[in-house]
Amino acid sequence: MKSREQMMYEIEALLRTAFKQMRDEINELLAKEMSRNEFMILRLISEQGPKKVTEFATMLGVSASHITAVTDALVQKNWITRVRSKEDRRIIKIHLTDAGKEIVSYFEQKKNEYFLKRFTHYSDEELQTLIKLFSKLDKNRL
Numbered sequence: 001m002k003s004r005e006q007m008m009y010e011i012e013a014l015l016r017t018a019f020k021q022m023r024d025e026i027n028e029l030l031a032k033e034m035s036r037n038e039f040m041i042l043r044l045i046s047e048q049g050p051k052k053v054t055e056f057a058t059m060l061g062v063s064a065s066h067i068t069a070v071t072d073a074l075v076q077k078n079w080i081t082r083v084r085s086k087e088d089r090r091i092i093k094i095h096l097t098d099a100g101k102e103i104v105s106y107f108e109q110k111k112n113e114y115f116l117k118r119f120t121h122y123s124d125e126e127l128q129t130l131i132k133l134f135s136k137l138d139k140n141r142l
Helices: 004-030 036-048 053-060 064-076 098-118 124-137
Strands: 080-084 092-096
Touching (some): 004 098, 036 053, 036 080, 036 092, 036 098, 053 092, 064 080, 092 098
Antiparallel strands (some): 080 092
């Protein structure tokens, strides 16, 4: 029987491999249209509404300059627009355009199809077990 330490190393290796595979597959799914970072920004705006560059940087743990570069690309694709606050002209928030809303919806559907296919070989019981185990790993659920 494996020691607890050996099992922890095995879990670490399996998690790293599985998440890398899924990240790569999702990147491949998005690659022709946008980067994963672009998709994350679009999805955040879609779910939470307009935000300042600094808010995105804090949420994603990256620099404001990185977010500016990503949002510059999204502006060029006409998926977002920058809107200056009427109350404080120094504040600029990032908003989705109609085209941005459409692309988010399209890729959310593709992402959902990907996960349905990725987990098609799992029974409902196995999926419930995965949910239960990952919930225990989630420090925010303690």
